[in-house]
Amino acid sequence: MTDKKNHPTPDNNRPDGARRRMLLRGGAVAGGLAAFAAGYGETVVKGAKGLIAGTSGTSTKSATRGNSLTPEFRIDPVTGALATQPGQVVSPSSCLGCWTQCGVRLRIDTEHNQIIRIAGNPYHPLATTQPAAMETPVREVYAMLGGDNGLEGRATSCARGSAMLEHQTAAHRVLTPLKRVGPRGSGQWQSISLEQLVQEICAGGDLFGEGHVDGLRSIRDVETLIDPDNPEYGPKANQLLVTDAANEGRTPLINRFAKQAFGTVNVSNHGSYCGQTYRVGTGAALGDLVGMPHGKPDWKNSRFGLFIGTSPAQSGNPFQRVGRELAQARSRDENTYQYVVVSPMLPTSSSHASGNNNRWLPIQPGTDLALAMGLIRWIIDNQRYDAKFLAQPGPAAMLAAGEASWSNASHLLINDPNHPRYGQFLRGADLGLPMPAPVDDKTPAQDVFIVQSLDGSLVPHTLAQPAQLLVEREFSLPQGADASDAAAPVAICSAFVKLRDEAHRKTLQEYAELCGVPVQEIENLAREFTSHGKLAVANSHGGTMSGAGFYTAYAIAMLNNLIGNLNVRGGWIMDAGPFGPFGPGPRYNFAQFKGAVKPTGVALSRTRFPYEKTSEFQRKKTAGENPYPAKAPWYPAAGGLSSEMLASGMAGYPYPVKAWINHMSNPIYSICGFENALADSLKDPKKLPLFISVDPFINETSALADYIVPDTVTYESWGIGAPWADVVAKSSTVRWPAVDAATSKTADGQTVSFETFIFAVAKELNLPGFGKNAMSTKDGELLDLESPEDFYLRGMCNIAYQAGKPVPEASDDDIAITGLTRWMPAVQQRVKPEEVRRVAMVMSRGGRFDKTDDAWAGDHLKLQAQFPVTFWHEGLSGMRHSMTGERYSGCPTWYPTRLANGQAMREVFNEQDWPMSMTSYKSNLMSSMSIAASRLRQVHPHNPISVNKEDAAKLGVANGDPIELTTPGGKLNGVALVRAGIAPGAIAIEHGYGHTQLGTVSHRIDGQPTPANPQHGQGVNLNKLGFADPTRPAKDNVWIDWVSGAVVRQGLPVRVRKI
């Protein structure tokens, strides 16, 4: 051995060494065993549990089926007969997982009053593309849900819809009425009775120890003017603002209460921050700014879809239905559907699996107007429009030409900007034609429009002959009696020429540069779109919620007008609407009642009322001042606008708000910039003296309320709704409480809910239209209106009898199998004996639905548009922008996205400081209100922020890196999702995450903390980055589209930084 001889020297011979070793060893034994016990403890406990209980986990109902639910039915394989499962019923209801409100079927464990699963209602056109016929017995329809039969006719609820049942039993639900004890938003509440709540808000007084608050009783004054200097503002009752998120089935009761009984004009919903740009823009293109009709593709027959700012299957209304229709259309073996989705980010509308029949076209956020104008320009320049369609100037010509609609493209208008009638159409009177006779007693006579016939003569639009499309000429208007100057000829042109000229304001190249879509792509897209005759549709929605949103949506809708696809098979089709429940009949009269008020006055939102007609304008004019700009924008073209109503009421212009009753809506979370711009005002009792929220949950907005009235959730409540769009058959959805409500009870045993609140307030204030003898049958027999059942069951009865043909009667089996038995006594009490089973028919089907086939007459929809397909909107062109005084354009034309004072957004927020542009898209999973559903949230627990991979490389950002977004409104940190599927320069945030309430944090009720789950707060909310428009004189609201009044959420200036 060559080794050095330093053997380990044995030291254990030394006695103290031995002692030390003993000690060490003892320590090692003890320590080792302790560690072992700790590390192995779980195993031992598991083992012990296993020995005692037979399993170390939890045991399940069945060894192979686990805890899978007991099937609701059994369908005999041979006979196909259906047997029910004792202890379960399957009830129709409606979903509120998003605002689509599909009809659903609830599997209910009757013993435990518990919804165990949700799927689609097979009768409901939003839940299935092959709805069962109303008259087919429920048992038969349910029996068709199984086996191969069930595949074609499957009736579904989407991921949210299937998970939302958790809402009913959610730990963070509010069950008793609450009154705040600390300052607004402090999260401190005291539970009170509904009776006390109603008494306090009606009487007012020093309710919070912060000084006097006017009660509803004193606000409800339908005589005294708010402001004698501005009489057009109307009576004091207008100082109550009532908002509703949207009609989730109960808006008619709100309207009855707020408008007809209380008398306020200020009733509105979330429309202005949903898809307002699209609704108003499309309304303009269809000539109806009040009804704001809009359409959807006839998927089954259409060949080409152009989706600009709406992403079917990603979101869209009706979400499920458009998703399914798109899926089926693109997988059709014959006549395969082709489509293009234009969006800053790649949505789930795209399908690589379906091959090359679809593609994504990236665009810069908020720049779609340039794209649409480019498409219009190319289509006009290359004459790819439907010239035959456009040449039909009126209904008679339409019929003669076999078209489904007619347009005003050929109508002649005064085209001299200096002429007082600039933009107005020539009328029969201008040619000296006699006035036509009135249509009927309700529809007054309307003068004809003038067109140039093919032979060059000027004729009324009502002749059964085509007119010339491209007309530019002069015309001598007849002189009025008092006219002194000579009849000078004035330039006139056809509406179509106006559109052409506006489209020609920029070259394709310029349009391409503005939107980031290459010229080649614009040309290709225009060619594709116009290659299918009328079997192509351009559709849009939330993607147009930008600072040029109205004209963007108008321009996109104009693409349809150019190919004349309205209401034809394969084209752009309108829904037939609902069976009216709350009108004057046919069985119960809701429309009229004794003491009903017709609310009057300018709405807080300054809508549908031109600034030029105000006393303020007159005063300024008289004083020789320039009346422009107004103190804040007016929106003569739009209605509603809850977003402006609240802000304006708090700012006091046109007048101050005194009380706000909010049913469900959640502006703090949902309105881009609201929190930054307005949360402080909302917390200030001087600006908003009284704030009552009605909601099943404490959402971001109701967290700031003075009082919260706990509402029922959709499965526990009554409601009558209807599909938004896409259903051509007349349809109404009804729901009834399928499980007992979880909310507390009033002293007299009623379930606390929105309705009990409304009835109690109406009673306390002695409002007309509620209580004893407050309503009547169609024949005038007086009836009491004192409970939700009185209201909804009779409304359902109207549905059952609508359209001149009552529905058939429900059978005992229909009633039993749907669990409707529990409500039959109530039905019997409310309606006439002969009506009972027809009401039950509607209730057992979850609504009333016509057959789709009945909606068609040959290749045209039976439903006819009431207004012409519009190329030039005369009304619009007569309106002015109240901040600049400039005229609105009567047809689409290019504008940049603008701030309130008319400045381009990029002039104020330049590209150096804010190099990127941010956009929002709805989650295909979450909605604004679904975060608490754990079985949904588990699939996608948060929302990373989409960043283009090239941008990410420049920023040094990798997938999953934390990043910081900064806008003029604030900063926000999130996690980067680096992808190719987003336009370079764009940032996109999926909507539905980043909650701060809805169970995210704990509140204190009577000193006790409420349950909370921080997971509800995961992810980010784009709206936190919105900002107050700095160009509004008082900086008193968020960025709003100047024409439609829509809240802007697309195309926000932003910069990004890695953190």
Added chain:
Amino acid sequence: MQITELLTPYYEVAWLPWAVQYFFLAGVATGAALLVAYCTWGPAHSTRQSLLPALVFTLAISAIAAPVSLLADLHQPARFWHFYAHFTPWSWMSLGALLLPVFVGLSVAMCASWWLGKSSWMRALSPLLVLSALSISIYTGAEIMTVRSRPLWSTLWVPINLMLTGWLATVGVAFVLQRFMPASLRPDLQALQALRRVGLTVAAALVLVALAWALSGIAGFNSSYDAALRLWHNFPVWRTTMVGSALFGAIIVGALWRGRHRLGAWGYSLVLGIGLAASAWAFRWALFMGVQGVPKYGAGLYLYYMPLGGDGLLGMVGMAGLCVALVAMLSWALEAFPTRSQHHGSAAALS
């Protein structure tokens, strides 16, 4: 085509770190068993006999601790009897349920015989123990190798590597444990050198095996090589791991080599022993925990968050604790109740 997975669910590992401990201890035990069986036949006062107590010590501890951690890897530990009630001859794990108790039994018997000084019993038991140890090596290896779903497991190289690294660990653990034995039972330097040579041989074999694996992979006969290559290309974590283990392997071989001169140096055997054991342990960690993070279908890697409790860190500390306690207790027991062989043996030696 570049693919980005936008919705990435979270998958967990089904085999917990307990499996790593088990496969480590089982590997140590099989190597110890083989060496014990071999050394049993060494003539009195031979190097082999000098090594025997340390190997017995190693065998005893690893053979006792191994099944303990195996049991914990079952999510239903109390149902271990199902293995016997529903014996399933075609499942390697079921076979393992028979083979393991036999091995543990034989190992304990062997250790007891040694303590009782019954060298004839030991010699009688040794062929059985050899067979049993091999059966453990084979079943543990085959159990992994039959998992076709994981190309990184489904290869003959895995059992071979498990076996060889296990034996390397035996050497390492013996190096460590001998230091905690009563002085009279510790191997002499010559014996330690012999142990080192065993280690070197095994390490050399491992290097050869690795080369053969790579060559067969390059030649295209070996899908586990392709899978590994993919990991190397796609994931920096794996690149680091692979480079790290190659470096570590080289250091270990170097250290074994150096041990020829340095083994007597204070602490060298300890560091070397720990290094050898750690390399075998790390191999298992990568094989089990690392490979389970490779999606069988799906992009990227699944993340493994080590739980702090019994299923993770605490469990590992616990197993280490058990081993420490066993070492302390056994060495104490050996002092308190010296082996019969020591009485006789020393008497014989004196006479």
Added chain:
Amino acid sequence: ALPGSADFQPKRRQGMEGKRFGMLVDMRKCIGCQACTVSCSVENQPPIGQFRTTVLQYEVDQSDGSAPAMVSLPRLCNHCDEPPCVPVCPVQATFQRTDGIVLVDNERCVGCGYCVQACPYDARFINHETQTADKCTFCEHRLEAGLLPACVESCVGGARVIGDLNDPNSEINQRIHAQQKDIKVLKPGMNTQPHVFYIGLPDEFVNGVDGQATVRLVAEH
């Protein structure tokens, strides 16, 4: 095949007489809505964060200059005809039935996780609550009652079709027949004979996904 050999399968247990269930997923119709994922979760009540079926969402970017596109890929147990998960089970807790359905007996399962490893499709998991192996059952409790599995009955796009492959007239057979040349299965090379068939499965997805994962976040309660 002999016990122990790669293709050995233990004897199947009694299932629904004369049937062989399979599923067809028409990916052209899948809109990635996750109604199936959630409905399965509600129907079968696995713990939150553990899934019997998933629909993974991929963004694909081709080098041919075309725009990126989406792939939604529904996955679940394939109820393979040669299921590698079954023979490995040491206690025969997981088994296949004559109708092709592969099940786990959670009262026998020792939770060893071996089957989880053996499944080439990540279709199995150890259920946190039961501490035993769990996976898709094809909702045999519903099939037996003449009903559709939760994921099929709630499939919004109509992508999922289940049926009896032994019945030549079944809807599934007709659809498979009509699209014969486009039918693919996942990892055919594993020789597991999967009985979940795909239409529209891109080639790049057949044997696994060679791509980037993005932000993985653990779902807790």
